[in-house]
Amino acid sequence: MFDFALSEAGKKAKYEAREFAAGIDKxxxxxxxxxxxxxxxxxxxxxxxxNLLGPMCKPExxxxxxxxxxxxxILEEIxxxxxxxxxxxxxxxxxxxxxxxxxxxxxxxxRYIKPVLKGEKFSAECLTEPRGGSDFFGAAATAEDKGxxxxxxxxxxxxxxxxxADYFFVYARTNLDPQAPPHECITAFMVERDFGGVETAxxxxxxxxxxxxxxxxxxxxxKVPKENVIGEVHQAYDVFNTMMVPERLGTAMMTIGTxxxxxxxxxxxxxxxxxxxxxISRYQGVSFQIAEAAMLLDVARASCNLTAxxxxxxxxxxxxxxxxxxxKKFTTxxxxxxxxxxxxxxxxxxxxKIYPVERYVRELGLASIWTGTSExxxxxxxxxxxxxxxxxxxxxxxxxxxxxxxxxxxxxDEKVYE
Ligand SMILES: Cc1cc2nc3c(=O)[nH]c(=O)nc-3n(C[C@H](O)[C@H](O)[C@H](O)COP(=O)(O)OP(=O)(O)OC[C@H]3O[C@@H](n4cnc5c(N)ncnc54)[C@H](O)[C@@H]3O)c2cc1C
Numbered sequence: 001m002f003d004f005a006l007s008e009a010g011k012k013a014k015y016e017a018r019e020f021a022a023g024i025d026k027x028x029x030x031x032x033x034x035x036x037x038x039x040x041x042x043x044x045x046x047x048x049x050x051n052l053l054g055p056m057c058k059p060e061x062x063x064x065x066x067x068x069x070x071x072x073x074i075l076e077e078i079x080x081x082x083x084x085x086x087x088x089x090x091x092x093x094x095x096x097x098x099x100x101x102x103x104x105x106x107x108x109x110x111r112y113i114k115p116v117l118k119g120e121k122f123s124a125e126c127l128t129e130p131r132g133g134s135d136f137f138g139a140a141a142t143a144e145d146k147g148x149x150x151x152x153x154x155x156x157x158x159x160x161x162x163x164x165a166d167y168f169f170v171y172a173r174t175n176l177d178p179q180a181p182p183h184e185c186i187t188a189f190m191v192e193r194d195f196g197g198v199e200t201a202x203x204x205x206x207x208x209x210x211x212x213x214x215x216x217x218x219x220x221x222x223k224v225p226k227e228n229v230i231g232e233v234h235q236a237y238d239v240f241n242t243m244m245v246p247e248r249l250g251t252a253m254m255t256i257g258t259x260x261x262x263x264x265x266x267x268x269x270x271x272x273x274x275x276x277x278x279x280i281s282r283y284q285g286v287s288f289q290i291a292e293a294a295m296l297l298d299v300a301r302a303s304c305n306l307t308a309x310x311x312x313x314x315x316x317x318x319x320x321x322x323x324x325x326x327x328k329k330f331t332t333x334x335x336x337x338x339x340x341x342x343x344x345x346x347x348x349x350x351x352x353k354i355y356p357v358e359r360y361v362r363e364l365g366l367a368s369i370w371t372g373t374s375e376x377x378x379x380x381x382x383x384x385x386x387x388x389x390x391x392x393x394x395x396x397x398x399x400x401x402x403x404x405x406x407x408x409x410x411x412x413d414e415k416v417y418e
Contacts, residue, residue, distance in 0.1 A: 125169045127171050195222050
């Protein structure tokens with residue numbers, strides 16, 4: 001849909017991603033769904049072989065230096081395999097290198113990005129803990145400064161790719177003073193499994209999105225060298241803020257390919273299935289549901305594209321924060337609806353494993369939960385909106401005041417606010 005907006009390199013990458021996706025054996029996807037494959041190493045290695053991992057990374061780090069607009073097209077191709085494929089693809093090779101390029105030293109970039117993009121090593125992002133994921137500042141994992149290293153202890157859960165990861169991007173509390181301001185307490189680290197004391201367990205048996213290595217990760221007395229701090233000590237809030245872009249915009253973009261696959265399967269079904277002597281696409285009760293899904297999908301694509309353009313323009317994060325949150329909430333919920341409508345128009349067979357649509361519905365359930373729930377997105381949208389409005393009211397000059405465009409504007413006694 002947005003091919004016109006892609007760079008030449010982006011178009012090339014999109015068609016390479018299409019070819020890559022077409023070559024993945026369907027049995028592999030089904031084995032992932034059934035937990036026969038717990039973590040898709042071969043899938044990631046094949047993407048690496050085609051130089052498709054981390055395509056937004058700088059060429060000197062092994063990436064292609066593509067834009068957000070280009071990345072959206074690639075994620076859509078890979079999302080057609082199912083949501084967990086795009087999640088696994090996006091987390092290890094997209095998120096962690098993104099954080100390192102934005103906040104990591106040259107040493108960290110050299111040590112951790114290239115092996116990941118080559119598919120020799122794998123990475124995962126560890127934010128969520130058993131005590132909660134929505135409250136970033138509530139992190140209970142600790143990393144005590146022991147002079148030559150930090151001693152890391154704590155548990156993280158639901159970590160996509162955790163089961164196979166060699167490298168973990170971890171947030172932990174370093175300022176243990178309970179009186180310290182929350183945004184000056186947490187530090188981000190790169191932790192290697194080989195440091196010792198790192199355990200992973202594939203235990204969740206998820207509703208969908210199986211096979212992506214979502215694991216409980218335990219750190220026990222892990223000695224993390226000081227040079228493995230990402231950004232500044234106690235200042236991980238800056239890193240977390242940057243990471244909102246790839247986590248939330250990426251998550252939104254990943255849903256589109258999967259929802260699009262659902263709609264594609266359902267549309268074809270409605271063009272062939274007959275009831276009461278007619279193909280069911282001739283009933284408005286059916287075709288209007290398809291129309292609703294097509295509309296939602298394209299508006300979601302457009303929302304992602306607009307946000308992608310804003311991010312490509314390197315607009316300050318304050319400016320795009322609301323846009324990113326809106327895009328995440330709208331797109332993920334819209335894509336869930338698309339998958340649900342696709343299943344509905346297929347009747348009973350849509351609810352079976354004869355078609356892949358039920359898998360898409362189960363997988364997309366995750367989209368509005370992870371990387372910040374829809375409720376957390378609403379919190380951000382509301383707070384940013386009111387901030388913007390306060391500024392607008394303060395700076396109002398020579399603009400029309402719409403409130404005055406009413407017949408009985410002079411009835412001031414009726415404008416009661418308390
Ligand atoms: C399959 C899967 C993969 C995941 N992958 C990763 C990963 O790779 N790395 C990682 O770090 N995490 C990952 N997560 C964790 C995910 O990001 C969290 O589950 C999510 O952020 C919500 O945190 P929680 O589960 O602790 O829910 P909670 O934070 O306990 O929230 C519970 C409910 O309360 C609501 N809520 C919380 N606070 C507020 C508030 N202030 N106002 C209104 N409502 C509120 C939430 O919206 C939610 O509905 C994954 C999760 C799953 C299920």
